[in-house]
Amino acid sequence: MTPVSYLRAGSAADALRLGAVQGHRLLGGGTNLVDLMRKGVEQPGVLVDVTGLPALIEEAADGSIVIGAAARNSSVAAHPLVRTRYPMLSRAILGGASAQIRNMATVGGNLLQRTRCLYFADAAGSRCNKREPGSGCDARGGFTRYHAILGASPACIATHPSDMAVALAALDARVHLASAEGVRTLSLLDLHRLPGDRPDLETVLAPGEMIVAIELPPSDVAARSIYRKVRDRASYAFALVSVAAGLALDGDRIVDVRIALGGVAAKPWRALRAEATLRGGPATAEAFARAAEVELAEAAPLPGNAFKVPLATRTMAAVLAQLSGEQA
Ligand SMILES: Cc1cc2nc3c(=O)[nH]c(=O)nc-3n(C[C@H](O)[C@H](O)[C@H](O)COP(=O)(O)OP(=O)(O)OC[C@H]3O[C@@H](n4cnc5c(N)ncnc54)[C@H](O)[C@@H]3O)c2cc1C
Known part of the structure; x- marks a missing residue:
């Protein structure tokens, strides 16, 4: 020991x-x-x-909600401001782990949790470029059911496991960081890195830098938003694919939309191509299916996870259809 x-x-x-x-x-x-x-x-x-650091969840003067990095996952999910204004975030957190784990887990730790790739966790028996740069990747050619279909590299096909981060990506959340050099704020979309040839570098955090808070900006789409998680068991399982989405309609026209995918990449995957396809267009089943296809067009699955491409496409289209129906 x-x-x-x-x-x-x-x-x-x-x-x-x-x-x-x-x-x-x-x-x-x-x-x-x-x-x-x-x-x-x-x-x-x-x-x-x-x-012991600040775990406050409070509204700022501009209507944003600021959540301290030490806030427990269960406190965030249960908070009235989160439940009413950002229901997808509440649902995403409640879709993860177990009540006991959510009671312990913090916002900062959730965002920086490591991949659940079996080969990464097998320090004694498997090669892993993320754990030991340059050693190789035993996941390729191995059991790839949970691995990435977007943004992966020859060096690494691991996925990011956080449900919370997927909702935060869709909500344009910002991350407040601090280090001895000072403070800075960045978009959650820029916090995690794709693997490239350095899968050991998972975030843009500098050595010694910490997360102090996250900030949820006011949003037109968040109040009616959904998080849907597809997994092998109804609870206590990581996402095969998840979709966080919010939609704002004017009649049948899409005024604004936010979509992020989980379980498909080394970072929460903001579906910017799908959003651009949809914005300003009609809220129809055909448009939702087309946008999902556009987003998944660059997927590069392996035989063991090829099922994720149609699964992600259909889940995204179904979530958007549900949202448009709820608002009709
Ligand atoms: C059985 C099981 C099932 C699970 N299922 C799910 C699931 O379905 N969905 C899901 O999203 N998660 C799931 N989880 C993961 C769980 O959500 C994470 O373990 C948890 O969120 C991590 O938070 P923590 O505070 O315990 O982090 P810790 O374990 O304490 O820390 C994780 C990392 O974050 C770093 N860190 C912590 N705080 C900060 C900070 N403020 N600034 C910078 N770095 C920091 C630590 O140094 C460490 O590297 C599961 C976990 C288990 C054990």
């Missing part, structure tokens, strides 16, 4: 100072990090607990 020390950050300044030390890792609820430590995938020498 590898010894590990535990420190508790009393303030954001504390967390930044302690978290920036090489070999130290921030600890949220620990539901992912501690699992991976048990498997020998992660080996931090010191854990810096950040669950």
